[in-house]
Amino acid sequence: MLAVQLLINGILLGGTYVLIAQSLNLIFGVMRVVNLAHGSFIVMAGLFTFWLSARTGLSPLIVLPIVFVVSFVVGALLQPVLIEPLMNQGRRAELLSLMVTFGLDYVLVQIALHVWGADYVSLPYLQSTWTFGAITLSKALVVVGLFAVGIVALLYFGLNYTSFGKALLAASQSPVGAACCGINVRRVRLFAFALGIALASSAGTLLIMILPMAAESADNLTILAFVIVALGGLGEYAGVTIAAFLLGLAQSLAGYFLGGDAANVLPFVILIAVMLLWPQGLRRAA
Amino acid sequence: MTNTHLLHRLAWASGVAMLLSFMATPGQAADKPILIGATSSETGPFAADAEYNLNGMKLGIEEANAKGGWLGRKLELKIYDDESKPGTAVRLYTRLITEDKADLLIGPYSSGITQAIAPLMNKQQYAVVEPEASIPTIYVPGNKWNFQGVASSLTYLEGLLPLANKNGAKTVAVLGLKSAFTLACYDARIKQAEQLGMKVVYKTTYSLPEPDFASMALAIKNAQPDVVLGCTYYPDAVGLVKAFQAQGFAPKYFAETVGPVAAAFTKALGPLANGIISNTGWWHNFKTPGSKEFTEHYKAMFKQDPDYHSAAGYGAVKVLGAAVEGTKSLDQDKIRVWLHANTVDTVQGPFKVDANGLSQGFSQSLVQIQDGHLKLVTPEDLAEAKLLVPYPGK
Incomplete structure (x- = not known):
């Protein structure tokens, strides 16, 4: 029973990791932009959800679509101003995008600090459990995990089975080839960035139910997402999903058998090991 | 020379002498406020509790100023955000000492950050009450300038x-x-x-x-x-x-x-x-001197209930004030000797320390x-x- 509980804990943790990482991966996959402001979008959405729910009593699951739409619009407004001009900078684009998103991260964190303060907050939502024999399931964790996996599943089907999704994948694989086939690559990039921001923000709304979060959590979330994406392979959607679940499971086991310190350091140990053995990521190594 | 001329000359001479004495020791100017410097974790993981501590300090300063300040001079509190980071705090305390020329310093929030700045205080010879450094390992032989202003973490x-x-x-x-x-x-x-x-x-x-x-x-x-x-x-x-x-x-x-x-x-x-x-380390119904007034004034000023972090920040200002008034000076060495030798009643209980600056009076x-x-x-x-x-x- 212990093994089952550890497995469930790991899968639920992995479910949240999938959502945190896929949004970063989507933006990188299509634009080759490592969005260093990723964590700050997660945190801003989390703090906004806390603020709105605490004031209006709205369930964070009702706030979720609001956050998704608002952040999609924010992403769509930011992309043409900040990211698109870098796309014709050739090889310099990646480095320039790091600098631009680093600046954006700083601005967003300062806004979050100014608007919501520096305190760690968390929402007391769905604080009860389902018990099946010796197995205990936290309702909040299950709901967060299901929503996260559901959103990522929608992303997967959207990318693979819709014409726009296929266009997006095509643009990520070969922007020139996609343009030759009549795909409006510029529009695809705009959509991908906005969607990535909306997914990251959705992760924030869900995470605030299970984790204490503050403006300063942003950088840690960016690093975590980056570790998962690096493990799975940059731009590899299936690889990143596998990496997120594997990391969740590994942390669950390490935390149980080796204690909190081991669980904290594990993602970085795994990252170093994978980079040494399979620098192209887990998916391509498999 | 008539008596009137003599009086005029004497008045001029004493005026010039006073002016020169002010110019020679600009820090002692009666109209210049006493600058008290500190860092606080306004951001970072310690922000929630550090805010209470800082509010306690602000109240202590406000009350002292309402009574005319110390040594007849008003008090000014200069606070920097150390972001809950020890390295940042060391940099900022150095700035408070070297650039801002703070007359007095109060310690930061948390033991870890205080541990980082404590050697600086020993080196720069600033007598500092540490309101939030509960670990005893700061107050060991060799430490002369840091004074524990809170109950030990033990x-x-x-x-x-x-x-x-x-x-x-x-x-x-x-x-x-x-x-x-x-x-x-x-x-x-x-x-x-x-x-x-x-x-x-x-x-x-x-x-x-x-x-x-x-x-x-x-x-x-x-x-x-x-x-x-x-x-x-x-x-x-x-x-x-x-x-x-x-x-x-x-x-x-x-x-x-x-x-x-x-x-x-x-x-x-x-x-x-x-x-x-x-x-x-403090509760509103403690029978310690000033506890009731502290609670009332704090609530009125910040629209929140104080906690023991607030009491520690407030207490640090009171202890420092007692030392300044007790020595009638801002001389760091005199303040250090005074803090070692005296007990100060605070809302947390009696502030008294051993030879290494470790608290002997507070409890939990x-x-x-x-x-x-x-x-x-x-x-x-x-x-x-x-x-x-x-x-x-x-």
């Missing part, structure tokens, strides 16, 4: 294990965040449990940010301790409670050091916070969250409620 949750043991608790799990204060508390509580003959069935340390509390909670659930002691700060205090609930485990006694006393704790956890035990009491409100549960003569066990966990 006393945090000290009262709980004997009480639980007396009521039949036999097993303990101890968790400790990797920071100077929490690790000192972690080691002290493990040692105390062993001395009491209680079995430590689980112990681990962890680091922020956001470790996987679920696995630790599951491991503790399997060990089934009667008492869980978390040597925590605010973010992990909240995370641990959520993780225990998620794993369906509620120990009979569930205590955490820093976190539960903050108002944000109950907001973040709702009913799950009920039953959590913590500690405090236990509080518990009951129906969403903190209640003092020890000492018996001041207790507002009885300790409720077991922790409901829902």
